[in-house]
Amino acid sequence: MAKGIELKTERLNLRPMRLADADAILAYSSDEVWAQYHDKLPDMDFIEEFVAQNVLAPWADDPRFSIVLDSEVVGGIGLTIDRKYAHGELAYSLAREHWGKGLVMEAAQEVVRWGFEELELAKIWTRADALNTQSTRVMEKLGMTLEGVLRAHTVVRGEMRDEVRYGLLQVEWIEQAS
Numbered sequence: 001m002a003k004g005i006e007l008k009t010e011r012l013n014l015r016p017m018r019l020a021d022a023d024a025i026l027a028y029s030s031d032e033v034w035a036q037y038h039d040k041l042p043d044m045d046f047i048e049e050f051v052a053q054n055v056l057a058p059w060a061d062d063p064r065f066s067i068v069l070d071s072e073v074v075g076g077i078g079l080t081i082d083r084k085y086a087h088g089e090l091a092y093s094l095a096r097e098h099w100g101k102g103l104v105m106e107a108a109q110e111v112v113r114w115g116f117e118e119l120e121l122a123k124i125w126t127r128a129d130a131l132n133t134q135s136t137r138v139m140e141k142l143g144m145t146l147e148g149v150l151r152a153h154t155v156v157r158g159e160m161r162d163e164v165r166y167g168l169l170q171v172e173w174i175e176q177a178s
């Protein structure tokens with residue numbers, strides 16, 4: 001039985017991730033520049049496991065969308081929901097050939113709207129490598145606030161890296177929209 005819902009934006013269709021998306025995801029993530037904040041370049045085993053986990057996870061806890069542009073999977077976006085506190089962690093990625101067109105912003109704005117309006121989350125937050133200014137720029141443009149820096153929190157390619165956390169409260173989002 002199909003699970004999940006579809007969201008539409010001006011340029012994009014956000015639909016639940018499918019097992020068949022693995023090839024497209026591997027194609028755009030097999031890129032040293034795309035993967036510079038990851039520990040290593042992914043291989044097919046890694047991507048198949050990642051996709052299977054996302055597809056099998058309960059939609060209510062882990063809604064994962066593929067970002068579809070002109071019928072092509074060009075990225076992914078989703079929430080990991082902590083129902084106890086009504087928090088959702090937002091994560092996203094996009095094929096390099098489409099960077100700089102505001103596509104992830106467009107997808108993220110819709111997922112944030114869905115999270116606050118329809119899932120009634122109280123807070124949506126994100127994390128990124130502190131050096132990933134492309135990603136933190138998206139967080140700032142979403143109206144999120146820098147909540148903290150976790151020093152030497154992860155290791156990327158043998159190097160200890162700081163992680164930043166950004167957050168947006170439902171009340172702030174309502175205020176910003178009015």
Ligand SMILES: CC(C)(COP(=O)(O)OP(=O)(O)OC[C@H]1O[C@@H](n2cnc3c(N)ncnc32)[C@H](O)[C@@H]1OP(=O)(O)O)[C@@H](O)C(=O)NCCC(=O)NCCS
Pocket residue numbers: 034035037092093094095098099100101102103104105127128129132133134135137138
């Ligand atoms: C982070 C990411 C999702 C941003 O997506 P995007 O659709 O390009 O985002 P935007 O178009 O809103 O651009 C965001 C910022 O990136 C920078 N940028 C845009 N195009 C760029 C390019 N080709 N190269 C480098 N930086 C670029 C700009 O500073 C831009 O900010 P601005 O709009 O104020 O100028 C995308 O870069 C990505 O998928 N990166 C690899 C995976 C990743 O890091 N995911 C996030 C993990 S936390």
